[in-house]
Amino acid sequence: MIDRKWEGCRTKPFSFSISRELIQEYANVIYDNHPIYHDVEAARAKGYPDLVAPATLPIICWQHASIPWLEHAVGLVHREQVFTYQEPLYAGQQFICEIHLKKIEEKQHAGKRIQFLKHELIGFLADRTNSSKPVFTCSSVLILQEEGMR
């Protein structure tokens, strides 16, 4: 199980860039062939400055973070996910992100301890770092069972 000392901790800030290729490739993998994700002219015709990112795309930021409290956790199960936006994300933007372990809740289930790990990933536009409000927030509840540590 994850030591309670990590509750409230944050990762080091890391950067995340969105390119046209990333949006196109991600949209292919999630099987969304809508032109706003693939064709710049079609996106502009809808009023966007460039390709717009699918709403779930920021989750792939997780792979760019070093998350010390999850280093030895195996068998994590994703329970809940929320994305909140101040504005849409576009190709060509760069973000500064961090992941925050907001809360560790423990429950008993069938005689086993289970932890509910409430994480928040936030992203600020790299050219607007003086803003105190993240452009996007992704909250993830992950479940860890008692035997799920190496």
Add this chain to the structure above:
Amino acid sequence: MIWEQLNEGAELSPWLTPPITADWLYDYAKISGDFNPIHLDPQAANDAGFEGVIVHGMLNMAMMMKVVTPWLDARTMVKKFQTRFHSPLKVGESLHVSGRVVNKALEDHTITIRLEGRNQQGDLIVVGMVILEVT
């Protein structure tokens, strides 16, 4: 346009995904960095109590959005998209996605859509809520 067309109770065009293949899960693992073996290795999935590898929850969530995408433009933004993962979708299964407008709020110009993803047996896999802000 969307504001006039999407009224409370309106059903979005549903979508049945193709059967999810092991190769597809590998492609999702590569782009997301989520190489959790329960999505890739049948033995690891069995050891974790599943009958075969299971689809990444985040892939299910991402695919649900496809029924909303046609409604988006620069004036119709996804303000919030939340999901609860109920049960796993197994490799080889398809996700049947449906969406219904459950609320339209004049005061903040939002449209709330409830999304559901079920497997072909009708089991509930994932439930979501999308709030669109229309300006």
